[in-house]
Amino acid sequence: MPLTLKDIARIAGVAESTVSRAINNKPGVGEETKQKIMKIVEEYNFQPNQMAQGLAKKETHMIALIISDISTPGYNKIIKSIEAVADNRGYNVIICNTDNNLDKEKAYLKMVSNNRVDGAIIIGGELADKNVLNLALNKEDLIVLVNCLAEEMLIPTILIDSFKGAFLATSHLVEQGIERIAIIMGSRSDYLESEKLNGYQQALESLDIPYDEQYIVETDGSREGGYNGFFKAIEAEELPVGFFVTGDMMAIGLIDAIKTGGYFIPDDFSIVGYGESQITSIINPALTVVAEPLEDLGLYAADYLIKLIDEKSPDELIKVLDPVLKLRDTTKPQVK
Amino acid sequence: MPLTLKDIARIAGVAESTVSRAINNKPGVGEETKQKIMKIVEEYNFQPNQMAQGLAKKETHMIALIISDISTPGYNKIIKSIEAVADNRGYNVIICNTDNNLDKEKAYLKMVSNNRVDGAIIIGGELADKNVLNLALNKEDLIVLVNCLAEEMLIPTILIDSFKGAFLATSHLVEQGIERIAIIMGSRSDYLESEKLNGYQQALESLDIPYDEQYIVETDGSREGGYNGFFKAIEAEELPVGFFVTGDMMAIGLIDAIKTGGYFIPDDFSIVGYGESQITSIINPALTVVAEPLEDLGLYAADYLIKLIDEKSPDELIKVLDPVLKLRDTTKPQVK
């Protein structure tokens, strides 16, 4: 049976309130008494009951981490960094896997409006459903969105600049001497995907390279999608020689397809991927990618949320992080 | 401001206690009153304050998930399945990444002895440090160990039969007509690794194949370890033609090494890996592995812990799950 405040108070020969104040560094307790109390707290390794504290203070020191699917490659990095800063600031993070189930999502969001957690971080795609958010949340609920956007809702959001990433990727291919570049992407209706498409287009445009709809292959984002995407892409009148592929799994499929076709990378085709799951560095050849700073993403998100909770409102509502190009083995300068 | 029990009681025109009993399905409240109350609860979407409930009942409905490193490939599967059953049974899981830091681990374990969570699941390697466990835990603390062993401590444990897995792997290689099999493994001092070594030996022995210390390569378990392991292994007098490699990352390194050496898989060397991170199915050639039923692992662990919490003590203290062989492309029958 753990010790209680009362026990400590009795041992120290002071009132509970004094102990409480001492522990929480509140003013109104003499230096001497404080020392004495802290020594006892130390000695008995006293830790206040979080439930009671939560009840009294109406804060839980917990944040919810709402994700559609924990196993998404790369997300573990985000989770890890979120956990790290949370832990560091005295918060626990409880993980909420929604399996893309709106009901589960709503239920989890309810946790924040019911003050079961102090706030929530929502990661990923379809989650930022406006209706769901509207329905489940109150005005004063604290949440931050990561890598997804709930337009018009004025919800703090951290995201990685997909446009810039795509721009980088495409420019890089062009710099290698490639002009016929196909983009293998997920659904255009996904905001982040459409941003990538924009970046791709802009890059081409700014380099005076004609843009050709034939080179745009929309897939379901899966490995198979990438695989089939290759064969779709090479149906174009002029064979594309560069690929910008917007997702890890698609990239893997694409590489499979290219190899299956008997071609070589990067000799026959150059590829730039997008994302930074471990996988891409492991496959052979190692994929040149636009890497997302996932740790930073988690870091900012957690920091932001905790600032919100501590009522130190952060500066910007939307924080955009820059991706960086990681050169590996799927691109190389073309010899003309 | 969320509704409270008192509000509901007022609305329903009954006492708080009655509402409480109704909500918790406790006896002592008439069917009619109960209906009425439940209707109101429904209508107002009332959810009891978890803090208060926790305080009063001394249970938190939270379990801690203590892991050395969340990003370990494959662990996301365990986490996901744990979260799934926890959610299903009305528990939240809070994740605790220790970074292999014993102090952090101790701190997290304190959460259970301080009743901040109802129990904990500890996943993975060095965590089951007897001293730490002893120090941090009380007799009545509820924890279950996953894939690690705290000998002599009588702590419920779920693990995957490494011995059997290694046995399977080795036998499979032998069945392909391979006799000179090297094992690329992590540290012998790791319990699970040593079990794998045992399984390997036993398999050879049972098939009357001589066992040769030269074929045993101990590494640090990393990708580089696997890479270097290959070159170490082929120093043997007689070239091994089969490899049993006990970890994903090592397997990747090993494959790299073999390719670098200009050899082909599975023509020159056959490989059986161990583990079931996504990675192994993605690399080329896809790795034949002893797959660990990670989802089941999480599932059992969570179920076990919650049973413990609900005081329905499960049958066995130690549950051993069987791994299965997944045939892919790194082994094939040898033509003699």
Next chain:
DNA sequence: ATAAAACTCGCAAGCGCTTGCAAAAAAATG
């Protein structure tokens, strides 16, 4: 009909902590 048993329900205490307020003690002032 009345006594006994069986339910239903409400009162009130308590879970362990925080915090406003007042009392007591210490320090500063005239």
Next chain:
DNA sequence: CATTTTTTTGCAAGCGCTTGCGAGTTTTAT
């Protein structure tokens, strides 16, 4: 030294819920 000011401390209420117990009500048995 008395008085005011400041600091230190303790009392007690309250956070929202659970639960033992007793009062009130209904049912069953006699």
